[in-house]
Amino acid sequence: MKKLVLVAIVFAGCRDTPATDSAGAARASCATIGVDFARSVLPKQSAMRDAAWPRELAPELQKKLQQVCAKDHWTVAALACMPDGATCPNAQAKLHKRDALSIVTDLVMAKAATPQASPKGAIGSPLPEVGPHPDYPTPVAAGTDKIFLTEEPDRGARVASTYALPARTSLTWTNHAHCADQKASLACSAAAPAADRLWSWRVGKAKDLVVAEAIRDKQVYATYIYVTANGAPVERVELDMFGQVEAKLMFAAGRYTGRQPSGRNALPACGAMAYTLDKGHLETHSCLQWSGEPMRDLTRVATTRYVRDANGFVLDELRLDIDGKPISKNDGVPHLVYELDATGAVAVERYKDGDDKPMASDGACYGLRTERDARGSEIRRTCLGPDDKPIARVSGTSVELYRTDGNGCRTELRRYTPDGTTAAVDHDRVHGISYVNDDRCQVTQRTCLDAKEVPVACGVSRPARQVDRYDDRGNVIASKHHGPTGVPGGDGVYQVFELRNRFDEFGNRIEQRCYNPGGAAVDCGATGYAGEVVTWDEAGRAVEFRYLDTAGKPGTNLGSSARRLRYDNYDHPFETRLLDAKNELFAMRGQSIRRDLYDAAHRHFAVLLLDKTSEPALYNGCYVGATCPAGGATPWHAVRIVRRSDGSVETNQFFDARGQLMTTTDCRTAQCFD
Structure with missing residues (x-):
């Protein structure tokens, strides 16, 4: 795009245009003369004799030139185009015909090259791959141009939200210190009488059926049901602490799919999973x-291969790419070797490269040690070096210490350097977190602490303390936010004191409203609306948001009445359209359409803003919870999200409508897109 823009600059002339010319006519004149110039000079170049010019390319070039003229806000006087090679007296640029010739030739040759066919439903880029800044975000740059498509897959039937368990007396029950869900099966330690443990399992068996209950202080917090036929898995159902279906896996012919009652896909961004079994447990x-074609999952891995002990617990985990070669997960590790404690729980995990040599993860650890007390509660995690001694992570922390109450609920987290006693802080400069829980171990209060055990903001523009209230299904229906001194503060997005939510039967948030410390409805930050009502589709995706004012009546977000979302085949929201009261496209500060891109690990990669014609927008605003160039006063078109090796966001790169880099935001000191 850079070269295309330079063509337009060359065509900007040096003579004054009569003041009677309209801006629209001047833009059209600029584009027409630009095409005429290219048409006149290109045939002189031997390299262009066989190019499809000008019949196929002239209309596109004219359209692009006109858009560039419009976006650059060219004055009428600057639009008298002179393709005679004269030097502009305007001292900003001295460009001659030979420069324009080179620019246009490169542009057309790049366009004339035969591109690879894009798959059906491909999500394209608003700018060409050649021309913009090398860091300009596109689906190709994200590595997902042939994976994330707009075609809607056949997902099959939805699953019920309830499951009828068999009578308990029809099952034979045993107690276990530890079990682990293996998707197709259950791995457990040897059966033993119930001991004085906060954490344990209870397993009931019958023909072709296993029911496993995960227990914390005598409360069942999760249930897994495994149904088989002739020894082969048929289905696996997971219930939450309220006895409602969380997800269901359905097995057939060496593959399984997954669905949640809301309609969401229950797999890690895969359409299905192929599998093999060894002694009834997943081998791969x-x-x-x-x-049905192979792809990478949410963690960048295509295939995982397991080696297990006699009880079915995993001892060795190898991650493979589509070609069968070792590949690193999001943590940077392709191979893990596990050391188990007496119950079968993981005590130490060690990281190895593709050649089985010790290696550090993206977080800088060569392994991780987990310690538990006699009742099964985690009390300590330590980042290990190649010699199994503590070392620091990328964040600077090494040891995490935990405390739990008598119900098994975590009440404290503290971070330390490798010596285990010197306080350390993470990327957000937080040393520890204190928790208050209800009788189900749902966190009702969360407070961040600095190295001196004093309340501190949990991150840039985030509260120090959050107080949550739940409904009888475990949904957070109200959140209040406080600053470090305990005074009313703001949430991390809108900067309002309280957010109240309503949910449907599937746990989808269908309404959110903003309130001040006095309980009065207020605008949600600088959005111009005080709440939003959400519509969900059959695949469990939020497809429309409509705005409310402080009285609960229809409102607007800076003039827009609603936003409507489209999703790709892996349920990423890739396009958002702003609508007015008539459900027609609405332009808000230059943008009407937002495109979101994702990388091969399904992480947010970029945001691109477009106008009503799907061309790059010049947006002179910002989004709540983010920082934009000059606070949004400087128009921008796209932002790329740059991540550290551990996946956390390091910087945001902003680009203009030409795809050129404008500025880079350091996310250590500013709120960022993530």
């Missing part, structure tokens, strides 16, 4: 596209 599982 591989991520498949909806079409």
Whole structure:
């Protein structure tokens, strides 16, 4: 795009245009003369004799030139185009015909090259791959141009939100210190009488059926049901602490799919999983596209291969790419070796490279040690070096210490350097977190602390303390936010004191409202609205947001009445359209359409803003919870999210409508897109 913009600059002339010319006519004149110039000079170049010019390319070039003229806010006087090679007296640029010739030739040659066919439903870029800044975000740069498509897959039937368990007396029950869900099966330590443990399992068995209850202080916090036929898995159902279906996996012919009652996909961004079994447990599982072709999952891995002990617990985990070669997960590790404690729980995990040599993860650890007390509660985690001694992570922390109450609920987290006694802080400069829980171990209060055990903001523009209230299904229906001194503060997005939510039967948030410390409805930050009502589709995706004012009546977000979302085949929201009261496209400060891109690990990669014609927008605003160039006063078009090796956001790169880099935001000191 850079070269295309320079063409327009060359065509900007040096003579004054009569003041009677309209801006629209001047833009059209600029574009027409630009095409005429290119048409006149290109045939002289031998390299262009076989190019499809000008019949196929002239209309596109004219359209682009006109858009560039419009976006650059060219004055009428600057639009008298002179393709005679004269030097502009305007001292900003001295460009001659030979410069324009080189620019236009490169542009057309790049366009004339035969591109690879894009798959059906491909999500394209508003700018060409050649021309913008090398860091300009596109689906190709994200590595997902042939994976994340707009075609809607066949997801099959939804699953019920309830499951009828068999009579308990029809099952034979045993107690276990530890079990682990293995998707197709259950791995457990040897059966033993119930001991004085906060954490344990109770397993009931019958023909072709296993029911496993995960227990914390005599409360069942999760249930897994495994149904088989002739020894082969048929389905696996997971229930939450309220006895409602969380997800269901359905097995058939060496593959399984997953669905939640809301309609959401229950797999890690895969359409299905292919698998093989060894002694009834998963030996391998591989991520498949909806079409059945192999792909990488949410963690960048295509296939995982397991080695297990006699009880079915994993001892060795190898991560493979589509070609069968070792590949690193999001943590940077391709191979893990586990050391188990007496109950079968993981005590130490060690990281190895593709050649089975010790290596550091993206977080800088060569392994991780987990320690538990006699009742099964985690009390300590330590980042290990190649010699199994404590070392610091990328964040600077090494040891995490935990405390739990008599119900098994975590009440404290503290971070330390490798010596285990010197306080350390993470990327957000937080040393520890204190928790208050209800009788179900749901966190009702969360407070961040600095190295001196004093309340501190949990991150840039975030509260120090959050107080949550739940409904009888475990949904957070109200959140209040406080600053470090305990005074009313703001949430991390809108900067309002209280957020109240309503949910449907599937746990989808269908309404959110903003309130001040006095309980009065207020605008949600600088959005111009005080709440929003959300519509969900059959796949469990939020497809429309409509705004409310402080009285609960229809409102607007800076003039827009609603936003409507489209999703790709892996349920990423890739396009958002702003609508007015008539459900027509609405332009808000230059943008009407937002495109979101994702990388191969399904992490947010970029945001691109477009106008009503789907061309790059010049947006002179910002989003709540983010920082934009000059606070949004400087128009921008796109932002790329740059991550550290551990996946946390390091910087945001902003680009203009030409795809050129404008500025870079340091996310250590500013709120960022993530």
